[in-house]
Amino acid sequence: MSPKRSTAAADIGEAAARKTAVALARRVGFYAVTCLISVFFALPLLWLVTAPFDASPAYAIEFPEPTLRNFETILSNPYALPSLLNSLILAVGTALFVVTGAALAAYALSRVRIPGRDALLYVLLLLSSVVTGTAAMVPLFLMVSEVGGAIHPVLGVDSHFSVTLVMTGGLLPAAIFMLKDFVDSIPPSYEESARVFGASPFRVLKDVVVPLITPGLATIAVWSIVNVWGNFLVPFILLRDADKQPAAVLIRTLYTEAGQPNLALLATFSLLYSLPVVAMYLFVSKKYGFRFHGGIKS
Amino acid sequence: MTRIRLTGLTKVFDGGVTALDRLDLTVEPGEFFALLGPSGCGKTTLLRTMAGLEQATSGTIRFAERDVTRVAPGDRDVAMVFQDYALFPHMTVVDNISYPLKVKGRAKPERTARAEEVGRQLGLEALTARRPSALSGGQQQRVALARAVACRPALFLFDEPLSNLDARLRLEARGFLKRLQRELGVTTVFVTHDQAEALALADRIAVMESGRVRQLGTPREVFARPADTFVANFIGSTPMNLVPAEVEGDRLRVAGGVFAAPQGVVAGSAKVTAGIRPEYLRLHDAEPTDAPDAPTGTVSILENLGATTLVTVDCGGESLSAVVPEDAEPAPGSRVWLTPQPGRLLVYDNDSGELLPRRDPAG
Amino acid sequence: MPVPSRRDDAPATAVTGHADPGEAAFSAGAPRAVDSVGLGRARALLFVAPALLLIGVFLLFPALWTLYIGATNFERTGPNHVNPQVTWFDNYVDVLTDPSFYNSLWLTLLFVLFSAVIGQNGLGFWLAWSTRRLHRRVRRVVESLVLLAWILPSSVVAFLWIAMLDQRGGTLDALLGNPGTAWLVEYPMVAIIVFNTWRGTAFSMMLYSAALSSVPPSQLETARLAGATGGQTLRDVVFPHIRGHVLTNTLLITLWTFNDFGPFLITGGGPGDDTEIAAVYLYNTAIRDGDLGYSGAISLLILVANVVLALAYLRMLRRRDSS
Numbered sequence: 001m002s003p004k005r006s007t008a009a010a011d012i013g014e015a016a017a018r019k020t021a022v023a024l025a026r027r028v029g030f031y032a033v034t035c036l037i038s039v040f041f042a043l044p045l046l047w048l049v050t051a052p053f054d055a056s057p058a059y060a061i062e063f064p065e066p067t068l069r070n071f072e073t074i075l076s077n078p079y080a081l082p083s084l085l086n087s088l089i090l091a092v093g094t095a096l097f098v099v100t101g102a103a104l105a106a107y108a109l110s111r112v113r114i115p116g117r118d119a120l121l122y123v124l125l126l127l128s129s130v131v132t133g134t135a136a137m138v139p140l141f142l143m144v145s146e147v148g149g150a151i152h153p154v155l156g157v158d159s160h161f162s163v164t165l166v167m168t169g170g171l172l173p174a175a176i177f178m179l180k181d182f183v184d185s186i187p188p189s190y191e192e193s194a195r196v197f198g199a200s201p202f203r204v205l206k207d208v209v210v211p212l213i214t215p216g217l218a219t220i221a222v223w224s225i226v227n228v229w230g231n232f233l234v235p236f237i238l239l240r241d242a243d244k245q246p247a248a249v250l251i252r253t254l255y256t257e258a259g260q261p262n263l264a265l266l267a268t269f270s271l272l273y274s275l276p277v278v279a280m281y282l283f284v285s286k287k288y289g290f291r292f293h294g295g296i297k298s
Numbered sequence: 299m300t301r302i303r304l305t306g307l308t309k310v311f312d313g314g315v316t317a318l319d320r321l322d323l324t325v326e327p328g329e330f331f332a333l334l335g336p337s338g339c340g341k342t343t344l345l346r347t348m349a350g351l352e353q354a355t356s357g358t359i360r361f362a363e364r365d366v367t368r369v370a371p372g373d374r375d376v377a378m379v380f381q382d383y384a385l386f387p388h389m390t391v392v393d394n395i396s397y398p399l400k401v402k403g404r405a406k407p408e409r410t411a412r413a414e415e416v417g418r419q420l421g422l423e424a425l426t427a428r429r430p431s432a433l434s435g436g437q438q439q440r441v442a443l444a445r446a447v448a449c450r451p452a453l454f455l456f457d458e459p460l461s462n463l464d465a466r467l468r469l470e471a472r473g474f475l476k477r478l479q480r481e482l483g484v485t486t487v488f489v490t491h492d493q494a495e496a497l498a499l500a501d502r503i504a505v506m507e508s509g510r511v512r513q514l515g516t517p518r519e520v521f522a523r524p525a526d527t528f529v530a531n532f533i534g535s536t537p538m539n540l541v542p543a544e545v546e547g548d549r550l551r552v553a554g555g556v557f558a559a560p561q562g563v564v565a566g567s568a569k570v571t572a573g574i575r576p577e578y579l580r581l582h583d584a585e586p587t588d589a590p591d592a593p594t595g596t597v598s599i600l601e602n603l604g605a606t607t608l609v610t611v612d613c614g615g616e617s618l619s620a621v622v623p624e625d626a627e628p629a630p631g632s633r634v635w636l637t638p639q640p641g642r643l644l645v646y647d648n649d650s651g652e653l654l655p656r657r658d659p660a661g
Numbered sequence: 662m663p664v665p666s667r668r669d670d671a672p673a674t675a676v677t678g679h680a681d682p683g684e685a686a687f688s689a690g691a692p693r694a695v696d697s698v699g700l701g702r703a704r705a706l707l708f709v710a711p712a713l714l715l716i717g718v719f720l721l722f723p724a725l726w727t728l729y730i731g732a733t734n735f736e737r738t739g740p741n742h743v744n745p746q747v748t749w750f751d752n753y754v755d756v757l758t759d760p761s762f763y764n765s766l767w768l769t770l771l772f773v774l775f776s777a778v779i780g781q782n783g784l785g786f787w788l789a790w791s792t793r794r795l796h797r798r799v800r801r802v803v804e805s806l807v808l809l810a811w812i813l814p815s816s817v818v819a820f821l822w823i824a825m826l827d828q829r830g831g832t833l834d835a836l837l838g839n840p841g842t843a844w845l846v847e848y849p850m851v852a853i854i855v856f857n858t859w860r861g862t863a864f865s866m867m868l869y870s871a872a873l874s875s876v877p878p879s880q881l882e883t884a885r886l887a888g889a890t891g892g893q894t895l896r897d898v899v900f901p902h903i904r905g906h907v908l909t910n911t912l913l914i915t916l917w918t919f920n921d922f923g924p925f926l927i928t929g930g931g932p933g934d935d936t937e938i939a940a941v942y943l944y945n946t947a948i949r950d951g952d953l954g955y956s957g958a959i960s961l962l963i964l965v966a967n968v969v970l971a972l973a974y975l976r977m978l979r980r981r982d983s984s
Contacts, residue, residue: 030791030794033791034791034792034795034803037784037787037788037803038802038803038806040859041803041806041807041809041810041859041862042806043825043832044810044818044821044822044824044825044832044859045806045809045810045813045821046832047821047824047825047832048813048817048821051824058830059824059827059829059830059831059832060824060830060831060832060834060835061832061835097715100711101711101712101715102712104708104709104711104712105708105709105711105712105713107708108700108704108705108706108708108709109705109709111696111698111700111705112696112698112700112701112702112705113312113696114702114705114706114709122975124716125975126968126971126972126975127716127720127721127724128720129916129967129970129971129974130724130964130967130968130971131720131721131723131724131964131967132920132967133920133922134920134921134922134939134940134943134963135724135727135920135960135963135964135967136720136723136724136727136960137940137943137944137947137948137960138727138730138943138947138953138956138957138960139722139723139724139726139727139730139957139960140719140723141947141948142726142730142735142953143722143723143726165715165718165719166719168715168719169715169716169718169719169720170719170720172712172715172716172720173716173720176712187382187384188698189380189381189382189384190384190386191698192349192351192371192378192380192384192698193378193380193384194386194397194401195351195371195372195698195699196349196350196351196371196372196374196376196377196378197372197377197397197398197401197402197449198371198372198373198398198401198402199372199401200372201698201699201700201701201704203401204698204699205698207386207397208386209698211386211388212386212387212388226812229814230812230813230814230815230816232814232815232816232922232926233922237948247814247816248814248815248816249816251816251817251820252816252819252926255820255823263824266820270817270820270821273814273816273817274813274814274817277812277813277814278809278812278813281808281812370699371699
């Protein structure tokens with residue numbers, strides 16, 4: 001073996017070694033970055049899990065002195081539980097309106113060729129993204145406080161009903177859209193078949209359509225509930241009375257009060273308030289799959 | 299048993315598409331009738347218009363002399379089986395079969411008894427408690443048929459009843475369907491795009507294109523004497539030979555050779571299209587004595603069809619194909635002569651594409 | 662399955678694949694019946710009416726009313742409340758000459774650019790692309806953490822971040838050895854930008870995950886066989902497939918972030934007006950200060966920006982569907 005050839009071989013060996021070293025370094029770097037990002041996402045959430053079970057929680061995350069006393073305290077708070085009940089009333093009320101309105105509209109728009117349907121759908125889609133809570137804050141506040149209140153107190157400020165209507169109006173276009181997509185995916189031959197057998201339109205709706213679109217309705221209901229449950233801006237503007245405020249608004253009065261906020265109370269309340277959302281997310285993702293599932297066309 | 303009479307039936311969709319164009323058609327009582335054509339020919343629209351799912355733009359539909367053109371689908375006394383079967387996924391098999399009776403307000407014991415009876419008749423007795431999603435394609439199709447049978451309609455309408463089954467099951471279901479229709483004797487119209495299915499099942503076939511009936515006849519007529527080049531191309535599992543030809547008196551010049559022209563199709567001489575099915579073309583390995591000047595060429599491709607072979611012959615700048623029994627297969631590259639079986643040669647007009655009828659010299 | 666829009670006060674846009682009504686109406690093929698159930702047009706209109714009424718009153722009318730409010734000197738209290746005057750374009754002149762408006766505009770641009778266009782977009786893509794190499798369980802844990810940040814109610818996550826960043830022993834200070842930095846006072850914009858990146862990355866991550874699964878594996882394998890590096894594969898194979906998704910995602914999260922009220926819950930726009938992004942600025946002028954006519958003019962400007970973004974988004978969707 002000539003010395004020249006042996007150096008060449010050594011070079012190749014060295015290059016290969018360098019290559020594996022670089023690959024290893026990249027791998028380590030990749031896992032380090034992944035860990036860092038996970039920590040970034042986990043860190044703020046951790047407090048929500050530790051503080052409620054801590055006898056004396058501080059701002060920083062610490063291993064709790066385990067206790068369930070905080071949950072007892074929250075039960076005796078005059079605002080905590082009623083505000084969760086308010087959240088529930090708003091969420092369920094809105095979901096009822098949204099599901100009923102969207103089901104009727106989506107079904108008719110999917111199955112019956114109404115003149116101007118395409119333009120209507122386009123405008124709905126546009127409206128739902130353009131008229132946000134932020135952009136419509138001023139006119140909505142005025143409508144409810146000036147016009148609604150003048151007609152009847154139920155339509156004015158400090159009324160769950162008016163918040164429900166405002167939220168329904170905001171969620172309906174998107175709900176109609178999602179549900180129409182769902183109805184479009186069901187072949188019309190089911191209804192046609194029932195029709196040829198002599199079923200009346202009402203009968204077709206009752207026997208065939210409602211059972212078929214129930215999964216879609218459930219999805220829209222959960223989606224509406226989660227949206228209303230977490231919404232802050234609309235009830236913040238329209239509900240001033242602490243007895244009527246939902247958890248989203250009340251929790252803020254707990255931590256912006258002058259002086260030291262009661263961290264134990266806040267943490268426990270936050271956890272109670274968050275759990276239903278997480279539960280519903282798990283329900284939806286388990287039952288229907290949370291991902292896009294090919295919903296996006298390439 | 300019900301006769302169907304369609305007169306001047308026209309359907310124009312909102313977008314201006316004419317799906318049915320002044321259609322006249324009569325389906326005889328008890329007949330098993332096929333609507334055959336490529337997709338978009340209007341056959342499904344015609345079926346749906348008969349069911350009442352589409353409103354005719356003009357013309358009339360009569361079932362047993364009763365004008366049903368404007369009658370609601372549920373009041374026409376028809377049962378329809380959809381291409382996707384449309385079995386309700388939230389109901390069991392027995393509930394699906396008895397649903398039409400439920401709509402008609404029959405009592406539950408009667409419905410269930412009838413559903414179970416029909417289920418037995420169609421070999422579904424073991425499946426009555428299942429949901430459609432737990433059934434195979436063939437079973438689903440039978441449940442859909444059972445649901446149609448259970449309401450004892452005057453008329454069956456089937457939309458592509460076999461197209462959702464795989465090839466093997468389709469043959470089985472074909473036999474089943476034909477036997478069922480024979481037993482029940484109910485007038486049946488079915489839609490298909492599959493010419494073999496139409497030939498195998500139907501008593502008569504209407505071949506449709508662009509909203510019109512191109513040919514109406516028994517499977518044998520439609521296969522042996524297609525009324526125009528469209529039908530000729532559409533019917534048959536091997537495409538018909540359609541080649542440019544020239545009539546000169548009683549001779550037909552084609553592919554560099556001469557056939558005897560069918561009697562009296564053209565007076566004098568004219569350019570036409572000659573049509574002959576591969577099944578009706580004979581191969582000879584020597585010049586036939588009774589047909590001097592027969593087209594001749596070399597064998598270029600052999601395709602094995604099982605018991606027969608499809609032979610492609612290049613002759614006089616044209617490709618002609620012929621079907622021969624497996625034991626009469628020529629060697630590739632060998633020279634062969636071609637003659638039509640008597641009476642099988644067809645002549646089509648070059649402009650209209652229509653079949654030129656034979657004329658008796660006496661008539 | 663459309664993804665629920667879980668952004669507080671952001672538009673409840675349905676992110677569905679067939680979001681284009683033109684395409685959804687009639688694809689190629691045989692023309693369909695006017696009515697497949699025998700409902701009839703009259704009854705169909707009756708079905709649509711309740712929803713349209715609610716949308717008209719609570720969505721369309723407020724948008725139109727903004728035009729009128731912005732043209733008056735309406736206030737929450739005082740003589741101008743009882744008897745507002747039409748002042749035509751005075752409010753718009755005031756807004757466009759007001760330094761606080763430009764302050765808010767500048768802060769909004771920073772907020773959108775860094776937290777959405779760069780932060781959520783980049784981090785979301787990175788997560789979607791790189792977690793594919795992780796073990797399934799590990800991947801699910803990472804994704805769940807990111808999703809949790811997205812689905813929790815905004816009032817809760819706001820306080821979680823206050824606790825993180827608090828001067829008196831917040832978690833971040835504790836980690837850094839208690840320097841006593843008042844993050845929300847000294848770096849308020851950075852704080853809300855980081856917060857919003859944390860809050861909203863999940864959407865981009867899911868969208869890009871779905872988009873990446875549309876890249877044919879055979880093409881990725883071809884690139885690997887050809888010896889392409891990760892960067893080359895991204896540029897030559899992946900990006901051409903997901904270009905449309907990148908654009909639509911960017912437009913959508915821009916629209917949402919532009920309208921986001923979330924940071925109000927952390928800083929309330931302060932200290933001073935240091936984090937007074939568009940939504941907070943609007944709230945402060947309208948509800949806190951009661952200057953309704955003036956804020957009506959701002960609302961209209963926000964609506965116009967939303968229309969531009971939404972039209973661009975719908976155009977992109979349509980183009981993508983038709984190609």
